Amino acid sequence: MSKPTPMMAQYLKIKSQYQDTLLFFRLGDFYEMFYDDAVEASRVLEITLTRRDAKKDPIPMCGVPYHSASGYIEKLISKGYKVAICEQMEDPTQTKGMVRREVVQVITPGTVMEQKGMDEKANNYILSFIKEDGEFHLSYCDVTTGELKVTSFDDETTLMNEITTIYPNEIIVNKILPDNLYKQIQLITETITVVDSYEEREYEVVTGTSQSQKRSLNYLLNYIHDNGKREMPHIEEVVVYRALDYMKMDFYAKRNLELTESIRLKSKKGTLLWLMDDTKTPMGARRLKQWIDRPLIKLRDIEQRLDAVEQLVNGFIERDELRSYLNMVYDIERLVGRVSYGNVNAKDLVQLNYSIKQIPYIKEIIERLDSHSIDRFKALEPLKDLEQLLEDSLVEDPPLSVKEGGIFKKGYHEALDQYKEASTNGKQWIAELQLKERERTGVKSLKVSFNKVFGYYIEITKANVNNIDTDALGYQRKQTLSNAERYITEELKEKESIILGAEDKAIELEYQLFLELRQEVKAYTEKLQAQAKLLSEIDCLQSFAEIAQKYHYTRPIFSEDKTLSLKSSRHPVVERVMDHNDYVPNDCYLDKEGFIYLITGPNMSGKSTYMRQIAIISIMAQMGAYVPADYAQLPIFDQIFTRIGAADDLVSGKSTFMVEMLEAEKAMVGATEDSLIIFDEIGRGTSTFDGLALAQSMIEYVHHHTKAKTLFSTHYHELTHLDETLSGLKNIHVAAQEYQGELIFLHKVKEGAVDQSYGIHVAKLTDLPDEIIERAHAILQELESNTKTEREVEKFNQPSFQLFEEQSPSEIEKKIKSIDLMNITPIEALTKLQEIQNQLK
Numbered sequence: 001m002s003k004p005t006p007m008m009a010q011y012l013k014i015k016s017q018y019q020d021t022l023l024f025f026r027l028g029d030f031y032e033m034f035y036d037d038a039v040e041a042s043r044v045l046e047i048t049l050t051r052r053d054a055k056k057d058p059i060p061m062c063g064v065p066y067h068s069a070s071g072y073i074e075k076l077i078s079k080g081y082k083v084a085i086c087e088q089m090e091d092p093t094q095t096k097g098m099v100r101r102e103v104v105q106v107i108t109p110g111t112v113m114e115q116k117g118m119d120e121k122a123n124n125y126i127l128s129f130i131k132e133d134g135e136f137h138l139s140y141c142d143v144t145t146g147e148l149k150v151t152s153f154d155d156e157t158t159l160m161n162e163i164t165t166i167y168p169n170e171i172i173v174n175k176i177l178p179d180n181l182y183k184q185i186q187l188i189t190e191t192i193t194v195v196d197s198y199e200e201r202e203y204e205v206v207t208g209t210s211q212s213q214k215r216s217l218n219y220l221l222n223y224i225h226d227n228g229k230r231e232m233p234h235i236e237e238v239v240v241y242r243a244l245d246y247m248k249m250d251f252y253a254k255r256n257l258e259l260t261e262s263i264r265l266k267s268k269k270g271t272l273l274w275l276m277d278d279t280k281t282p283m284g285a286r287r288l289k290q291w292i293d294r295p296l297i298k299l300r301d302i303e304q305r306l307d308a309v310e311q312l313v314n315g316f317i318e319r320d321e322l323r324s325y326l327n328m329v330y331d332i333e334r335l336v337g338r339v340s341y342g343n344v345n346a347k348d349l350v351q352l353n354y355s356i357k358q359i360p361y362i363k364e365i366i367e368r369l370d371s372h373s374i375d376r377f378k379a380l381e382p383l384k385d386l387e388q389l390l391e392d393s394l395v396e397d398p399p400l401s402v403k404e405g406g407i408f409k410k411g412y413h414e415a416l417d418q419y420k421e422a423s424t425n426g427k428q429w430i431a432e433l434q435l436k437e438r439e440r441t442g443v444k445s446l447k448v449s450f451n452k453v454f455g456y457y458i459e460i461t462k463a464n465v466n467n468i469d470t471d472a473l474g475y476q477r478k479q480t481l482s483n484a485e486r487y488i489t490e491e492l493k494e495k496e497s498i499i500l501g502a503e504d505k506a507i508e509l510e511y512q513l514f515l516e517l518r519q520e521v522k523a524y525t526e527k528l529q530a531q532a533k534l535l536s537e538i539d540c541l542q543s544f545a546e547i548a549q550k551y552h553y554t555r556p557i558f559s560e561d562k563t564l565s566l567k568s569s570r571h572p573v574v575e576r577v578m579d580h581n582d583y584v585p586n587d588c589y590l591d592k593e594g595f596i597y598l599i600t601g602p603n604m605s606g607k608s609t610y611m612r613q614i615a616i617i618s619i620m621a622q623m624g625a626y627v628p629a630d631y632a633q634l635p636i637f638d639q640i641f642t643r644i645g646a647a648d649d650l651v652s653g654k655s656t657f658m659v660e661m662l663e664a665e666k667a668m669v670g671a672t673e674d675s676l677i678i679f680d681e682i683g684r685g686t687s688t689f690d691g692l693a694l695a696q697s698m699i700e701y702v703h704h705h706t707k708a709k710t711l712f713s714t715h716y717h718e719l720t721h722l723d724e725t726l727s728g729l730k731n732i733h734v735a736a737q738e739y740q741g742e743l744i745f746l747h748k749v750k751e752g753a754v755d756q757s758y759g760i761h762v763a764k765l766t767d768l769p770d771e772i773i774e775r776a777h778a779i780l781q782e783l784e785s786n787t788k789t790e791r792e793v794e795k796f797n798q799p800s801f802q803l804f805e806e807q808s809p810s811e812i813e814k815k816i817k818s819i820d821l822m823n824i825t826p827i828e829a830l831t832k833l834q835e836i837q838n839q840l841k
């Protein structure tokens with residue numbers, strides 16, 4: 001390779017410091033990319049790849065125009081790339097030799113401030129974690145809103161739970177992660193940055209954290225600041241939290257219950273979030289998502305939210321008014337972020353003003369609702385000074401650009417008004433000049449016009465030129481067109497310089513004034529953030545009240561004795577997508593004595609729906625919301641475990657069955673008496689007997705050890721006999737009826753078990769060829785007639801497998817069973833054993 005040109009040498013030097021980014025290198029009106037960056041960017045952005053210095057060493061190159069770069073940058077960021085913006089730091093026309101260039105900002109998926117496609121209803125998090133002395137310290141931040149949090153824990157499960165809950169767009173780690181962990185995390189977040197060096201810096205916002213937490217925060221904040229390359233006063237004081245303080249659900253549970261993302265379409269539609277979101281502000285919508293992700297476990301906190309919701313359910317008029325005022329509140333959190341980051345425009349500030357104007361009204365409504373639960377919202381505070389400031393300064397509808405004037409109201413700044421007057425007066429003078437010159441020349445078509453090249457000029461058509469004495473009039477010819485001549489006069493040029501000078505000065509002054517105004521608004525950052533937080537919570541609570549009334553929900557009550565009792569409960573999402581009257585409500589009763597439901601019923605009868613609905617009702621209740629039931633008494637669950645459907649975890653190299661077992665393991669090991677377990681047909685991914693054996697042993701384990709509330713659906717009808725030996729297990733089934741060969745789903749949960757799956761009936765509901773259905777019926781009949789013998793064989797092979805024992809237990813068995821092992825002395829036991837031996841002889 002030949003020696004690079006000075007400019008390429010400059011490029012290469014800068015690029016070497018920003019290796020993991022695509023470097024946007026400013027050259028005049030373009031950002032150019034070179035080498036691999038160019039190849040990559042041209043492919044992703046679908047722009048032409050060209051070559052520089054084509055003859056010698058062709059360098060791949062592509063570029064985007066400076067004024068339309070933001071769209072391209074956004075596209076790259078949304079695909080997980082990082083973009084470094086390198087600007088010309090000097091005016092090329094004023095500089096001899098090479099223009100100095102510097103990277104002024106690095107935009108990454110986790111630190112991007114504005115993006116067209118950015119979901120206003122979701123946070124944009126960047127996360128960092130470190131492991132020290134066997135403990136994880138995890139911190140995360142939303143740079144757009146300033147939220148900053150940190151937590152510590154000691155196990156990898158919590159790490160994965162936290163990461164999947166937070167769902168960051170970017171992760172910072174301090175050293176190469178173990179391969180398997182890296183792979184797992186990469187499934188969640190594409191952009192992982194490994195930072196090797198550690199630099200201790202002082203951040204005011206991290207006070208009150210441990211040394212290790214500080215280090216985790218340092219990695220995070222250093223990265224954010226180094227990329228943003230500016231102060232960020234909107235980053236809030238860190239909140240230390242514990243994962244333990246919230247109901248624990250892992251990624252699978254959240255996904256299976258479709259809390260915030262539907263399984264099939266990976267969209268919000270059809271999720272609990274979709275159902276519950278009747279918020280009026282983006283801040284409220286983001287808060288709601290956080291609340292769904294982290295249901296509460298402290299009774300006092302839950303009741304406090306519920307009290308507020310009750311107030312709003314009953315206060316129909318207040319709620320209605322609240323909703324209309326909230327509707328006029330913009331995204332204060334992100335607006336404040338933009339003020340602090342420096343990319344706010346005048347339109348944003350008008351929106352901010354409009355939003356804070358609603359605060360006094362909202363405060364007044366809240367104060368009308370007389371309840372302690374509302375007390376905290378009394379901290380709502382009208383920001384009169386700020387409102388006045390914005391009101392006095394900004395016009396109602398300013399332009400998007402802050403560099404073209406038109407931002408400030410008359411009367412805000414004296415000098416600005418003078419410039420504007422000079423320019424307006426000048427324009428007035430010009431309009432009058434046209435009339436005057438028409439009179440002087442007698443040419444009615446004479447025009448005084450303006451263009452950027454010549455400024456103001458007088459134009460006379462060729463036909464009229466010969467009739468007038470231009471010299472006598474003082475006209476100097478400036479330009480000849482095919483059908484007209486253009487002139488200027490001394491007087492005109494004098495006025496022109498006043499007008500243009502005043503306009504330029506006004507625009508320049510407006511920009512300066514805007515920067516000052518921005519600075520003044522910045523001083524309100526903390527206050528505005530506090531208000532935004534309160535408004536977001538009020539918005540969530542009114543949303544809970546709104547859906548409670550719209551869909552006929554009830555306030556749940558919490559039981560101290562761990563009883564779960566639901567009357568006429570529904571699955572809120574399924575109910576909503578079908579007609580309310582078509583949904584069949586169901587009851588549920590589990591307590592300390594009977595805590596396992598074994599659920600049978602035909603395919604499609606509604607087993608999964610029923611189990612999910614109980615989990616979802618529990619989650620809604622612990623969020624502090626009303627629930628879809630006529631009556632709901634619930635324990636407070638510490639964790640919810642699910643094992644539902646097939647998991648598509650192919651990337652991690654585990655089979656469906658393996659994932660199923662891993663999930664089961666998590667529940668078996670992790671659940672407590674205060675947990676809820678939902679197992680949908682566990683064991684079906686292997687041979688019948690293996691599956692059956694695993695299912696039974698898991699149920700027994702939960703029954704004897706964990707004692708968690710458990711809903712277990714199965715097609716293994718052999719399991720239904722377990723209620724004979726496990727006192728805490730109850731059989732229920734979801735009823736269906738066969739009528740003239742057709743299956744009618746009643747969706748009604750009833751006591752007892754059923755012994756038929758009706759799989760073929762359900763298959764018949766599809767368009768499977770009749771031949772297949774008929775053949776299946778025939779095979780089924782054959783199998784059923786053979787079953788007896790088959791079972792005999794199995795019984796022989798697995799003598800200890802009591803399930804298949806169909807005859808009644810023998811006298812000896814009864815005797816053994818009746819022995820109360822806890823209350824028997826060794827001598828008594830020996831005597832009993834001897835009795836049994838004798839009997840057998």
Ligand SMILES: Nc1ncnc2c1ncn2[C@@H]1O[C@H](COP(=O)(O)OP(=O)(O)OP(=O)(O)O)[C@@H](O)[C@H]1O
Nearest residue numbers: 582583584585602603604605606607608609610747
């Ligand atoms: N209580 C109900 N009222 C009305 N319709 C219901 C009810 N429960 C379920 N359904 C309807 O029945 C369909 C099947 O329900 P679900 O998937 O829960 O059945 P399943 O018994 O788990 O089936 P499978 O054993 O095949 O997995 C649901 O999609 C829903 O439309």
